[in-house]
């Protein structure tokens with residue numbers, strides 16, 4: 338019986354891998370840091386190595402694996418398995434599905450990581466049974482995912498639901514996409530790190546100084562500073578939550594979802610704090626008629642949302 342499956346979450350800074358048994362339980366897992374800044378990284382080799390490592394550690398061969406699936410950042414055609422574009426990893430029009438299937442001789446599926454995160458929460462987590470869900474995943478970047486009428490909505494050419502680049506202030510801080518004032522520039526770890534560095538330049542002191550010295554802080558460092566009552570960190574979080582509330586209000590008014598779901602590394606670390614702060618602000622930005630019929634929730638599967646979404650992708654293709 339080939340009823341195990343292997344699911345991967347290929348992030349810009351880390352890779353998660355898991356073996357699921359036939360009942361959908363994770364029976365083995367691997368977590369690794371990646372170096373996406375190094376353009377010589379071979380993503381395909383990384384996936385192959387990770388799959389081989391999972392199989393050898395768990396002690397099974399590929400004939401026991403039904404399928405492999407992965408979530409990755411970027412614009413991905415999850416029907417053909419072609420990665421059209423990705424901002425953080427060196428992939429362009431890359432037919433990765435065929436390559437991986439040739440190596441292992443088993444089906445391989447791939448989709449946008451946040452889309453799969455929402456799919457995972459919708460199939461197995463906080464949003465089960467709902468037909469209309471807006472997902473916001475807060476990490477190094479800020480990704481979006483959308484379930485409409487009981488289906489994942491990817492937009493034309495899989496380019497849709499980029500809620501992180503909703504522009505909230507045209508005079509706001511610079512975003513990685515080239516625009517100013519995107520939700521991502523305020524509320525992602527990148528946006529919060531930029532804000533903290535700006536405050537340090539203004540002469541303020543914070544225990545986050547070394548955490549943001551070389552880029553983006555880690556979620557654990559954010560949590561430690563928050564727990565210690567660091568004023569600059571709390572301010573950055575309050576500001577992030579204010580803009581998440583504005584964006585959520587806009588999305589609620591546009592889509593009237595049953596749930597706005599918050600996931601990603603930031604929520605895994607401080608989800609309840611973020612959720613409370615967002616809910617405290619969001620009413621002001623929602624039309625009263627739609628506010629009454631939406632709930633706000635944190636992802637139930639935590640760091641594993643995308644792994645479970647990859648598993649859902651395999652089940653979908655099984656039919």
Ligand SMILES: [Zn+2]
Nearest residue numbers: 502512514519
């Ligand atoms: Zn942007």
